Amino acid sequence: MNLLGEISWMLADPFMQRALLASLLVGASAPIVGTYLVQRRLSLLGDGIGHIALTGVALGWLIGAALGIAPEALAVPGAVVAAVVGALAIELVRRRGRTSGDLALAIMFYGGIAGGVLLIGLAGGSNGNLMQYLFGSISTVSGTDLVLTVVLSLLILAVGIGLRAALFSVSHDEDFAVASGLPVWLLNAMVAVVSALTVTVAMRVVGLLLVSALMIVPVAVAQQLTHSFARTMATASVVGVVVCVTGLTITYFQDVSPGATIVVLAIAVYAVAAAVRPLVARRGPAQDPHPDLPDDVELPPGERAPNHQEVCT
């Protein structure tokens, strides 16, 4: 088998070109937003938004059917609107602090799925119509879809990387950000909106049910390899691109689901990184982790004091 020939054949395919470009952008941008979500301990927020976006898809479908245009045409805009509204609602609930973020997320999960199934039925569609959004349909990316993906991905990258310092400050220590005079509410809303856009962009590649995996798993991989915020973000983005492009390439040759392949690949990379890390970490110079500072305690020159070799338990 001529592998190079097969790959150049794949790269010449216009469907595949669009799909590769979309997955490249999504693979790069989703983990950048995911880094902020993991930092805020909101790893499941992407899933919550994904479920709400399903209601948006069905709502767009319903409106499209009512207006007598192609029902799919309004599905993606519907998802964008619903995801942004849902993400801002979660942020409001988190801010008010009445309901725990955890509970609010749970309600979004159930409400989103139930609303989607209910509305798609009213629109005269079937649950089967929702499948392509739930599990992705990268091979059917059209020219219009691609333009939307490129524009939104660039917006996500601009906010996620451009405002990194400010978003880090707000996500790291909100009180300190307030005392710095940073517009905390605006920056939090930006993280919410960018998360929502990421979900709708990644919806075509991996599907709403697996969108969050693409945002979170690369960050988990990066955390195994580095302990700096900036390097975590950069590594996660690279991992995202590699698994997306590799996963998509595999599905060109093997008839398997692209979304599932990408996510399984990401988790496999995580497993390898987690297994390799202890071997790499031990190579550092052996050093006493305790800072060399005098303490407050005067030890009597007794039998235990000079025993430096004692093993701490």
Place this chain on the structure above:
Amino acid sequence: MRMSEPVIEVEDLHVHAGASHILRGIGLTVRPGEAVALLGANGSGKSTLVKTLIGVITPSGGTVRLLGASLADDHVPWERVGYVPQRVGAGTGVPSTAAEVVASGLLSGRRWWLPRGWRTRVREALEEVGLADRAESAMHVLSGGQQQRVLIARALVRDPDLLVLDEPVAGVDRPSQEAFAASVRRLVERGVTVLVVLHELGELAGIVTRAVVLRHGRVVHDGAPPHPRADHDAAGHRHVHPHDDSRPTPALTQNPVTGSPEEVAP
């Protein structure tokens, strides 16, 4: 700002949290160059007062002015205020290095991006607290005292005119406390105004020029630093923290309910 203008000016400040009335008419004026200690037992409202000063808690009544600007107007020059919170929280999901945490101190409402030469300023701030060699260490591998010093560096990196510290030495070993006291002394000599929340004066006793004591949400002392109770570190001293009274424990023959009615509330 004129030099005579107060750095902190609080008038008749009230803060409610739900049904509880936490601050009950606080008045506090801090002038440039002062080093003021805010003392009081746990639950006396010290931290609430500090969080109101930096804008995290919205007051239910009264006015707060920082560096000549009203907190309500939102024109406070925050880049001149350095805040050191009480303690690092449970930590965040993504590890970050000491240098990254300190760098976030360079941002303000007017500056959303790191300025040119931020690495140099971050290194200088970490040198100030004696942690220049740990700049690339992850926060979570540092000891509690070192983490606290990183947070102090984060407040110092913006070269503040006002430094607000919330229990900076709580749970910090003696050498770190001494290093901290030396840093504060240098800052005060440089003309920085300092408001520091403390449980006891400790190493800062010689530096603090004034002490304000809070009890049950009111100012009960504003003047020379008070002497600690003689028996404070004695073996028999009871550290009863919620609404602890700094007077000697009344004998059983005395009426224990000597204060306002809310003192008996749990």
